[in-house]
Amino acid sequence: MTDERTYDVVVVGAGSTGENVADIVVRGGLSAALVEAELVGGECSYWACMPSKALLRGTEAIAAARGVSGASAAVTGEQDVQATLARRDSFTSSWSDDGQAQWVAGAGIDLVRGSARLDGERVVVVTGADGTETRLAATHAVALCTGSEAAVPPVEGLRDVDPWTPREATSAKEVPGRLVVIGGGYVGCEMATAWSALGSTVTVLERGERLLANAEPVAGDAVAAALRGAGVDVRLGAAVQSARREGTEVVVTVSDGDGPAEEIRGDQVLVAAGRRARTHDIGLETVGLEGRGYLDVDESLQVRGVPWLYGVGDVNGRALLTHMGKYQARQAGAAIVARATGADVDLSAWSPFVATADTEAVPSVVFTDPQVASVGLTAARAAESGRPHRVVEYPLGNVAGSSLHRDGYEGTAIAVVDTEREVLLGVTFVGPDVAELLHSAVVAVAGEVPLARLWHAVPAYPTMSEVWLRLLETWRG
Ligand SMILES: Cc1cc2nc3c(=O)[nH]c(=O)nc-3n(C[C@H](O)[C@H](O)[C@H](O)COP(=O)(O)OP(=O)(O)OC[C@H]3O[C@@H](n4cnc5c(N)ncnc54)[C@H](O)[C@@H]3O)c2cc1C
Numbered sequence: 001m002t003d004e005r006t007y008d009v010v011v012v013g014a015g016s017t018g019e020n021v022a023d024i025v026v027r028g029g030l031s032a033a034l035v036e037a038e039l040v041g042g043e044c045s046y047w048a049c050m051p052s053k054a055l056l057r058g059t060e061a062i063a064a065a066r067g068v069s070g071a072s073a074a075v076t077g078e079q080d081v082q083a084t085l086a087r088r089d090s091f092t093s094s095w096s097d098d099g100q101a102q103w104v105a106g107a108g109i110d111l112v113r114g115s116a117r118l119d120g121e122r123v124v125v126v127t128g129a130d131g132t133e134t135r136l137a138a139t140h141a142v143a144l145c146t147g148s149e150a151a152v153p154p155v156e157g158l159r160d161v162d163p164w165t166p167r168e169a170t171s172a173k174e175v176p177g178r179l180v181v182i183g184g185g186y187v188g189c190e191m192a193t194a195w196s197a198l199g200s201t202v203t204v205l206e207r208g209e210r211l212l213a214n215a216e217p218v219a220g221d222a223v224a225a226a227l228r229g230a231g232v233d234v235r236l237g238a239a240v241q242s243a244r245r246e247g248t249e250v251v252v253t254v255s256d257g258d259g260p261a262e263e264i265r266g267d268q269v270l271v272a273a274g275r276r277a278r279t280h281d282i283g284l285e286t287v288g289l290e291g292r293g294y295l296d297v298d299e300s301l302q303v304r305g306v307p308w309l310y311g312v313g314d315v316n317g318r319a320l321l322t323h324m325g326k327y328q329a330r331q332a333g334a335a336i337v338a339r340a341t342g343a344d345v346d347l348s349a350w351s352p353f354v355a356t357a358d359t360e361a362v363p364s365v366v367f368t369d370p371q372v373a374s375v376g377l378t379a380a381r382a383a384e385s386g387r388p389h390r391v392v393e394y395p396l397g398n399v400a401g402s403s404l405h406r407d408g409y410e411g412t413a414i415a416v417v418d419t420e421r422e423v424l425l426g427v428t429f430v431g432p433d434v435a436e437l438l439h440s441a442v443v444a445v446a447g448e449v450p451l452a453r454l455w456h457a458v459p460a461y462p463t464m465s466e467v468w469l470r471l472l473e474t475w476r477g
């Protein structure tokens with residue numbers, strides 16, 4: 001027998017994005033069901049942000065102490081790998097979602113466990129683990145927040161070697177002796193940093209000419225140099241041709257385009273080659289949409305051509321980051337509530353109902369050493385967009401706060417300035433511990449703060465934030 005229920009809003013996927021959509025609409029006075037097939041909390045809590053940053057934090061803390069002469073004398077031993085893995089486990093609640101399920105109940109949201117599919121207009125059918133079906137009808141909206149999953153490139157034999165995806169790389173219970181990482185983007189760089197510091201011999205195979213291809217070039221170069229300094233074999237322009245297992249070993253064949261193909265042997269291979277939308281089996285075809293790929297949404301995250309359907313978070317491919325999914329959730333949630341109550345929905349840039357920051361001010365931090373913290377447009381993106389701009393650069397190590405922070409501090413700050421409006425289009429900081437500098441740049445970029453006013457934002461002495469003053473001075477010339 002099928003259980004049938006009606007809600008104002010049905011949210012599919014209880015990752016960080018779906019949780020927030022449900023919370024916002026319930027706070028707005030609507031009823032909501034939240035459907036989850038695996039763990040409430042999604043990738044970020046169990047297989048992405050939290051465990052990866054927990055794996056990296058010990059290494060960062062040790063580097064911070066080792067970088068200060070005097071303090072470094074206190075670091076007399078090695079990182080306790082088992083304790084680091086145990087601390088990582090605590091951040092995932094040992095892969096139990098009891099705490100988050102409790103939060104959902106406390107927020108007045110109905111949790112429905114099972115796998116959901118659209119079944120025509122405003123209807124979602126959920127199949128539970130025991131095969132029972134629940135039919136959820138939505139009066140106002142269905143929000144698809146089904147996220148993304150690892151994309152495995154079509155390399156001969158790769159699937160058959162049972163490679164790690166980011167899920168295994170963030171949840172592994174043992175350190176692999178030799179780890180071959182395919183992909184030198186966010187995941188590849190962070191996981192190479194983490195596992196090499198925990199004792200793995202790591203090789204990174206990146207097909208492009210740089211790590212972190214979408215960042216300012218100086219970022220990828222600095223991270224590559226640091227990884228190499230830590231003993232990681234970083235191969236750029238590496239075309240992975242095939243993979244196979246030989247006993248317990250995995251053998252990856254790679255060519256750099258010049259000499260003959262080379263075999264790289266490891267104990268494990270991690271595929272960190274990007275993501276794909278989780279849309280292939282959620283019934284999109286029942287509402288007239290193509291059944292795969294990222295959802296095409298407008299600025300209020302409404303799926304184009306289907307006004308009652310929203311695509312929020314990783315599933316729309318706009319900015320695959322937890323904080324951006326949560327931001328979109330707040331904007332889409334507000335739009336859903338407004339439309340349900342007949343209020344006007346202003347779709348102009350920066351209104352409460354649209355996700356303008358998705359294109360203008362996406363912040364992110366790559367937690368390597370050096371860290372890469374950026375917001376908005378890189379110089380290359382500014383050039384592509386045709387906006388008049390000038391790039392201003394300053395060595396972060398020249399700032400008093402940085403030199404106090406770590407002996408021989410090395411880093412770079414880059415500002416991309418809109419020369420017509422004299423506001424910032426983007427900012428990148430590359431250097432140890434720059435993550436917490438980033439939000440100042442986010443405020444300046446999202447707020448379109450005129451440079452003339454930024455002179456009055458006086459950075460405290462002696463902090464790394466003084467780099468703001470140096471950037472302004474460099475801009476003025
Ligand atoms: C290794 C790694 C590290 C990362 N680190 C960071 C970081 O430090 N900072 C950052 O901002 N971002 C980071 N990210 C990106 C971040 O994890 C994602 O952007 C974020 O998890 C997206 O959230 P979401 O809710 O949109 O999707 P997800 O977290 O993928 O959640 C989607 C949910 O939907 C459920 N679902 C899917 N299909 C169905 C269905 N048919 N029925 C029912 N439920 C369904 C899934 O089970 C899942 O729980 C990282 C990613 C990776 C891979």
Ligand SMILES: NC(=O)c1ccc[n+]([C@@H]2O[C@H](COP(=O)([O-])OP(=O)(O)OC[C@H]3O[C@@H](n4cnc5c(N)ncnc54)[C@H](O)[C@@H]3O)[C@@H](O)[C@H]2O)c1
Binds near residue numbers: 190238365
């Ligand atoms: N700290 C963070 O915020 C954080 C951390 C991890 C992931 N993320 C998010 O998750 C997303 C996915 O991360 P990702 O690292 O999987 O993707 P990515 O897009 O950042 O990098 C993928 C890399 O793999 C390379 N690649 C693809 N196919 C290849 C092949 N066959 N051989 C060799 N190299 C190949 C690409 O050239 C690219 O450099 C990121 O874009 C980011 O939005 C964020």
